[in-house]
Amino acid sequence: AQTVTQSQPEMSVQEAETVTLSCTYDTSESDYYLFWYKQPPSRQMILVIRQEAYKQQNATENRFSVNFQKAAKSFSLKISDSQLGDAAMYFCAFTSNTGNQFYFGTGTSLTVIP
Amino acid sequence: NAGVTQTPKFRILKIGQSMTLQCTQDMNHNYMYWYRQDPGMGLKLIYYSVGAGITDKGEVPNGYNVSRSTTEDFPLRLELAAPSQTSVYFCASSLTGINQPQHFGDGTRLSIL
Numbered sequence: 001a002q003t004v005t006q007s008q009p010e011m012s013v014q015e016a017e018t019v020t021l022s023c024t025y026d027t028s029e030s031d032y033y034l035f036w037y038k039q040p041p042s043r044q045m046i047l048v049i050r051q052e053a054y055k056q057q058n059a060t061e062n063r064f065s066v067n068f069q070k071a072a073k074s075f076s077l078k079i080s081d082s083q084l085g086d087a088a089m090y091f092c093a094f095t096s097n098t099g100n101q102f103y104f105g106t107g108t109s110l111t112v113i114p
Numbered sequence: 115n116a117g118v119t120q121t122p123k124f125r126i127l128k129i130g131q132s133m134t135l136q137c138t139q140d141m142n143h144n145y146m147y148w149y150r151q152d153p154g155m156g157l158k159l160i161y162y163s164v165g166a167g168i169t170d171k172g173e174v175p176n177g178y179n180v181s182r183s184t185t186e187d188f189p190l191r192l193e194l195a196a197p198s199q200t201s202v203y204f205c206a207s208s209l210t211g212i213n214q215p216q217h218f219g220d221g222t223r224l225s226i227l
Contacts, residue, residue, distance in 0.1 A: 004156070033213040045157070045204065045218040091156050095212050100164075101173060102147070102212055104156030 002027045004094050006105035013082045014113050020067075021077045021108045023092030031097040034068070034075045039107070040088040048090070051075065079110075087112045116140050120205050120219035127195045127226045135190040135222050137205030145208045146188040147172075147216065148180065150201040157204060162212065163188055195226045 003026045013019035025034070036048040051059045051068050058066050063080045079086055092105040121136045139146065144165050149157035149172075159172030163182040177199055179191045188207075192199060202223050206216040 035215075043202070043221050045206070045216075047215045050215060093156075097213060100162065100170060100212055102159050102162075102216075103173075104158070106154065106156050 002029075002094055002096065002099075002101070002103050004092050004103050004105040006092055006108050008108045009106070010109045010111070012111040012113055013079070015082055015084060017082055018078060018080045019082055019110065021079075021090050021092075021110070023075045023077070023105055025073050025075065025092070025094050025103075027073070027094065027096065029096040029098065033095050033097070034066075035093040035095075036064070036066070036075075036077045037091045037093060037104075038086075038088045039091065040085075045091075049077065082112050084112050084114065086110060118205055118207055118217050118219035120203075120222050122222060123220065124223045125225070127192075127224065129195060129197065129226060131195050132191065132193050133195070135192070135203055135205075135224070137188045137190065137219060138186050139188075139205075139207040139217070140186065141207060141209070141217065142185060143207035143209050143217070144185070145211060145214075146182065147206045147208075147212075148178070148188070148190045149204045149206065150174065150199075151204060151221075152201050160190065160203075192224075197226050200224060200226045 032053045034051045089107045118139045147162045148160040161180040163169045205219045208214040208216045
């Protein structure tokens with residue numbers, strides 16, 4: 001079975017600073033996809049970034065970037081120039097290319113301090 | 115541009131009652147999903163559908179049923195509600211596969227007393 005682990009239940013960052021959220025996963029698959037989703041207090045899940053495991057290059061989306069270490073099974077999210085609107089729960093998620101299941105971690109609550 | 119719409123937003127049920135959570139999407143997505151989110155936890159997949167007439171179990175399907183008669187609609191039915199089904203339920207959709215970005219509804223908060 002696949003597992004996704006987020007070891008930081010809570011994190012905080014000063015506005016305009018950089019923060020990194022950690023995620024590790026366990027799988028025997030070689031082809032899979034990793035995601036970071038954001039859940040603000042409004043509750044709606046929003047995709048932040050998506051990484052295809054066969055791509056060596058780390059995905060980036062504006063101020064959001066990942067550090068994907070396939071051998072270490074690590075997928076951290078870096079948020080640069082943090083803004084108040086970045087405050088939310090962040091979930092790491094995994095799906096393989098062969099299965100039809102989708103697994104979320106338990107989330108990291110990010111607070112942005114003005 | 116509505117996206118994924120879930121109704122109701124809140125509901126309280128008594129133990130043993132049944133109800134249907136509605137989900138509809140207007141993006142012509144093939145894949146649709148139902149998740150539950152328990153307090154302090156990530157989402158868990160209940161059921162998914164790859165197209166009209168085709169559904170399959172996710173990680174936690176027990177106590178639930180689904181159907182997909184149209185591309186747009188994917189209702190989730192709870193039979194004989196139990197306190198363990200108290201949760202927030204999310205419906206989502208994606209265009210071509212589970213490895214594609216999913217678009218989520220606003221969720222339904224369900225309490226069973």
